[in-house]
Amino acid sequence: MKQTPEKRNALRDTPWLDPEQTPHVQLLDIRKNYGDFTAVDNISLDIYKGEFFSLLGPSGCGKTTLLRMLAGFEIPTQGRIILDGEDMSAVPPYARPVNMMFQSYALFPHMNVEKNIAFGLKQDKVPKAEIQERVAEVIELVQMQKFAKRKPHQLSGGQKQRVALARSLVKRPKMLLLDEPLGALDKKLRQDTQFELMAIQEKLGITFVIVTHDQEEAMTVSSRIAVMDHGRIVQVATPTQIYEFPNSRYVAEFIGEINIFQGVVENSDSENAAIISEEAGCRVETGRSTDIAENAHAWVAIRPEKFDISTEPPSDTRVNCMQGEVWDIGYLGNLSVYHVKLDSGKMAMAVRTNRARSIESSITWEDRVYLSWHPSAAVILSN
Amino acid sequence: MSEQNEIGFISNDPPHRAPGPIGSLHASLLAYTPYRWLAGKLAASGLRVRHLVIAVPYIWLLLFFLAPFLIVFKLSFSEYRIAIPPYAPIFEFIDQTYLQVRLSIDNYRLLFQDSLYIQAYLNSVRVAGISTLLTLLIGYPIAYSMVKARPRTRFILLMLVILPFWTSFLIRVYAWIGILKNEGLLNAFLLKIGLISEPLSLLNTDIAVYIGIVYSYLPFMILPLYANLEKMDMSLIEAATDLGCKPVPAFWKITLPLSLPGIVAGCFLVFIPAVGEFVIPDLLGGPDTLMIGKVLWTEFFNNLDWPLSSAVAVLLLLLLIVPIVLFQRHQQKTAESH
Numbered sequence: 001m002k003q004t005p006e007k008r009n010a011l012r013d014t015p016w017l018d019p020e021q022t023p024h025v026q027l028l029d030i031r032k033n034y035g036d037f038t039a040v041d042n043i044s045l046d047i048y049k050g051e052f053f054s055l056l057g058p059s060g061c062g063k064t065t066l067l068r069m070l071a072g073f074e075i076p077t078q079g080r081i082i083l084d085g086e087d088m089s090a091v092p093p094y095a096r097p098v099n100m101m102f103q104s105y106a107l108f109p110h111m112n113v114e115k116n117i118a119f120g121l122k123q124d125k126v127p128k129a130e131i132q133e134r135v136a137e138v139i140e141l142v143q144m145q146k147f148a149k150r151k152p153h154q155l156s157g158g159q160k161q162r163v164a165l166a167r168s169l170v171k172r173p174k175m176l177l178l179d180e181p182l183g184a185l186d187k188k189l190r191q192d193t194q195f196e197l198m199a200i201q202e203k204l205g206i207t208f209v210i211v212t213h214d215q216e217e218a219m220t221v222s223s224r225i226a227v228m229d230h231g232r233i234v235q236v237a238t239p240t241q242i243y244e245f246p247n248s249r250y251v252a253e254f255i256g257e258i259n260i261f262q263g264v265v266e267n268s269d270s271e272n273a274a275i276i277s278e279e280a281g282c283r284v285e286t287g288r289s290t291d292i293a294e295n296a297h298a299w300v301a302i303r304p305e306k307f308d309i310s311t312e313p314p315s316d317t318r319v320n321c322m323q324g325e326v327w328d329i330g331y332l333g334n335l336s337v338y339h340v341k342l343d344s345g346k347m348a349m350a351v352r353t354n355r356a357r358s359i360e361s362s363i364t365w366e367d368r369v370y371l372s373w374h375p376s377a378a379v380i381l382s383n
Numbered sequence: 384m385s386e387q388n389e390i391g392f393i394s395n396d397p398p399h400r401a402p403g404p405i406g407s408l409h410a411s412l413l414a415y416t417p418y419r420w421l422a423g424k425l426a427a428s429g430l431r432v433r434h435l436v437i438a439v440p441y442i443w444l445l446l447f448f449l450a451p452f453l454i455v456f457k458l459s460f461s462e463y464r465i466a467i468p469p470y471a472p473i474f475e476f477i478d479q480t481y482l483q484v485r486l487s488i489d490n491y492r493l494l495f496q497d498s499l500y501i502q503a504y505l506n507s508v509r510v511a512g513i514s515t516l517l518t519l520l521i522g523y524p525i526a527y528s529m530v531k532a533r534p535r536t537r538f539i540l541l542m543l544v545i546l547p548f549w550t551s552f553l554i555r556v557y558a559w560i561g562i563l564k565n566e567g568l569l570n571a572f573l574l575k576i577g578l579i580s581e582p583l584s585l586l587n588t589d590i591a592v593y594i595g596i597v598y599s600y601l602p603f604m605i606l607p608l609y610a611n612l613e614k615m616d617m618s619l620i621e622a623a624t625d626l627g628c629k630p631v632p633a634f635w636k637i638t639l640p641l642s643l644p645g646i647v648a649g650c651f652l653v654f655i656p657a658v659g660e661f662v663i664p665d666l667l668g669g670p671d672t673l674m675i676g677k678v679l680w681t682e683f684f685n686n687l688d689w690p691l692s693s694a695v696a697v698l699l700l701l702l703l704i705v706p707i708v709l710f711q712r713h714q715q716k717t718a719e720s721h
Contacts, residue, residue: 071625072625073621073624073625092624093621093624093625094624094625094626094627094628094629094630095627098625099625099626100621100622100625102618102621102622103618104616104618106616106618106619106621106622107622108619108622108623108637109619109641110640110641119623119626119628120626120627123626123627123628123632124627167626168625171626171627
């Protein structure tokens with residue numbers, strides 16, 4: 001199938017949708033066992049050149065093991081890793097064109113910043129003048145010029161993180177692996193550094209693979225996210241798709257806050273599949289078809305910010321509308337969070353942006369409220 | 384002014400700081416009149432009860448280390464004579480009018496004139512130095528493999544290193560006689576497997592002394608090395624490998640330099656006691672084994688020359704002060720850099 005130039009241009013930022021692209025990294029049926037325990041369970045994955053790819057999941061889901069297999073520290077029990085067309089499975093870590101940024105930063109305490117960064121180039125017997133030049137270049141990239149002669153113990157956490165990044169970039173790897181790179185930084189610094197990381201990645205065009213358990217971080221930096229659970233990949237998609245169209249209850253609950261109600265599928269064939277939910281106390285229309293069989297149990301998921309919360313009933317209270325009593329209110333400044341006890345007894349969570357600057361909120365404790373939403377806001381999930 | 388301020392114990396501390404165990408003990412003891420009286424008297428002379436607590440180990444050191452040394456030091460300047468005790472007094476009243484002070488430096492002169500002593504000193508340093516090197520070469524791999532072992536195995540290995548301390552040092556050295564002698568275990572084994580046709584004479588040689596010292600002092604090398612290597616972040620080795628360094632060079636470039644504090648500590652802990660070692664060269668060494676500890680023993684017990692043996696002891700101490708001071712400074716430096 002030949003593509004028009006316009007289409008190809010549109011696909012530049014989404015290479016995974018372009019059938020003509022060959023993946024930069026291919027994981028083929030990777031499995032890793034530790035004795036009886038399966039840490040990584042038959043994972044296949046394509047990562048494209050220049051992607052900022054996140055492996056996201058709770059601790060113990062196998063994301064770090066997967067990353068360490070990419071680095072070469074762990075040997076897959078089964079399967080192959082192809083990088084840029086070459087089979088990496090048997091290549092030891094010191095010979096792989098891949099570098100890793102460690103969670104602990106792993107800076108050599110007996111070497112200063114410059115020597116830490118130059119270490120990798122020295123191993124490759126790069127000429128001295130070139131080492132100097134390249135080290136200076138990355139030090140500038142991470143803005144650590146002032147600290148070049150310092151030892152790691154004289155640096156703050158954020159500075160160490162920069163040095164670790166510089167050290168892993170100086171060899172110009174084909175792929176950079178980042179293991180919880182911002183985990184040790186405080187929240188404000190972490191947010192700033194996320195954007196800096198993205199800028200650096202964009203500038204260098206290196207494929208970044210990042211392991212994180214912080215879903216916000218994954219959402220911010222990634223081109224695509226692989227959500228993992230118990231050694232398997234549950235969903236691979238862009239941050240928007242993951243958030244708006246989770247493919248399972250696990251993904252929906254792992255990423256952000258969500259309300260989930262149980263129900264029975266009605267008219268699944270039509271363009272407007274609906275769920276009759278006793279928990280929600282209404283008929284939930286989704287405006288889309290579903291492949292879940294009619295009359296089967298299913299769940300409907302709605303993000304808290306998709307609700308309109310009001311003390312006035314909407315025109316039709318039987319469809320896409322829940323009723324209940326305000327149980328609790330959390331005021332976060334920019335947002336207010338309402339915990340509403342529905343008539344079915346189930347708790348629902350709604351979020352409203354505090355657009356108006358008022359001390360008195362129109363909705364208060366024990367008010368009877370109506371939560372309504374647009375049909376496109378709800379997602380139908382099988383188990 | 385509060386009561387506590389009068390007594391001057393807590394007054395200099397910032398008010399928000401919770402008193403430690405000694406501080407709270409002090410506070411509760413203040414309820415008793417004798418203690419209040421003591422604390423009050425101390426405060427009047429600018430002291431605190433805390434000083435008294437610290438004074439205990441100092442007084443101990445003064446009584447049992449400094450005082451005996453001063454006695455030995457004084458003895459080293461007196462003259463030998465056949466009497467009981469076998470030395471001439473330094474201070475003597477003559478005609479109940481004059482105080483005669485007779486300080487002899489003959490003992491020290493002899494130490495430098497008779498090559499036996501210099502030889503013994505140098506030989507001790509050489510034996511201790513070579514033994515230290517051997518303990519390092521044997522101890523490092525042991526400590527390294529202990530750190531690499533699984534936690535359970537690690538504990539067992541650590542126990543095996545410490546276990547010999549539960550037996551008398553003397554008995555362990557005696558045991559080596561049984562192993563090393565001509566009809567001993569080692570020779571019997573080597574003869575049996577046919578590696579040698581007649582027994583090796585190991586006992587009463589320098590080799591036996593080296594074996595004895597290395598065996599006895601190995602734990603002092605292994606334990607500081609183990610403590611050091613255990614703290615090392617293993618991701619550093621991974622980082623080095625990741626940056627293109629093969630495992631063996633990574634050991635030389637990362638592990639070894641970072642374990643230097645452990646190496647230095649272990650070497651001093653072996654070298655310092657090994658220089659003055661007496662039991663091992665006496666039991667395992669031969670008549671030719673010349674070590675200063677043995678010379679000291681001979682002078683003191685066989686020749687009964689207390690003044691000369693005191694001079695030997697003083698010079699040995701001076702000889703050891705250099706490495707001890709170096710060791711102290713090294714410890715301080717590593718403590719500061721952490």
